Amino acid sequence: MKKHRLLTRLASVALTGLVAVPASAAIVPNGGFESPDIASWTLKSPGDTGITGWTVVGNTISFQDSAAFGGLGVVASEGSQFLELTGIVGRGGGVRSDPFSTVNGTNYRLQFDIGAFFVAGQGSYGDVIVDLWIDGVARGSFTNLIGLSGPGSDWETETFDFIAAGATTTLEFRSSLSTASSDLGVGLDNIRMTELAAVSSPLQGLPEPTSALLLAAGLTGLGGIRRFARR
Ligand SMILES: [Ca+2]
Numbered sequence: 455m456k457k458h459r460l461l462t463r464l465a466s467v468a469l470t471g472l473v474a475v476p477a478s479a480a481i482v483p484n485g486g487f488e489s490p491d492i493a494s495w496t497l498k499s500p501g502d503t504g505i506t507g508w509t510v511v512g513n514t515i516s517f518q519d520s521a522a523f524g525g526l527g528v529v530a531s532e533g534s535q536f537l538e539l540t541g542i543v544g545r546g547g548g549v550r551s552d553p554f555s556t557v558n559g560t561n562y563r564l565q566f567d568i569g570a571f572f573v574a575g576q577g578s579y580g581d582v583i584v585d586l587w588i589d590g591v592a593r594g595s596f597t598n599l600i601g602l603s604g605p606g607s608d609w610e611t612e613t614f615d616f617i618a619a620g621a622t623t624t625l626e627f628r629s630s631l632s633t634a635s636s637d638l639g640v641g642l643d644n645i646r647m648t649e650l651a652a653v654s655s656p657l658q659g660l661p662e663p664t665s666a667l668l669l670a671a672g673l674t675g676l677g678g679i680r681r682f683a684r685r
Pocket residue numbers: 486487488530531532533534535536643644
């Protein structure tokens with residue numbers, strides 16, 4: 455019984471700080487751009503606040519329903535609505551969230567889907583790059599190399615872990631100004647955040663393989679203890 459309790463405790467120690475345990479989710483208001491409901495598509499200029507919870511920044515974007523160009527292969531990643539961050543054509547457009555509630559010092563995993571499109575009758579719109587800011591600070595660029603050879607929507611989920619710096623957080627996404635990114639079709643949808651309850655701060659920023667190795671090492675260690683306990 456004692457051995458069992460020891461092993462249970464060791465397992466708990468080995469896993470704490472290494473495994474992301476979702477504690478809560480869906481805290482980005484209207485992260486899927488489903489509100490307000492639109493029938494087709496509409497252009498939005500910088501300063502526009504018509505998309506619930508978001509302000510358009512940088513350049514004109516398109517607020518779209520899958521009904522608009524779904525027949526050509528262009529559909530949302532989540533629900534039926536999404537953003538197209540190049541408007542009709544052009545780079546640098548995006549959206550900034552209204553400040554929403556976070557817990558200061560807490561680890562969060564931000565995930566969002568970026569879309570590249572192959573439009574029926576027109577061909578591939580090319581690779582896409584989306585730039586991310588958190589609380590006004592640039593946090594990186596995310597690339598989706600289009601993998602389609604026929605009409606369709608190529609959505610890819612991007613992940614970024616960070617520590618909230620205050621009681622509210624602001625997210626901003628823009629299509630990249632880089633010419634490596636399409637100026638005609640950069641999708642954004644399904645922005646969500648999950649609180650990472652079990653990730654301790656010393657591990658923040660470690661690349662996934664390192665965490666996996668540490669986890670593997672921890673499990674190997676447990677195996678050794680189990681072998682020892684069996685003797
Ligand atoms: Ca959506």
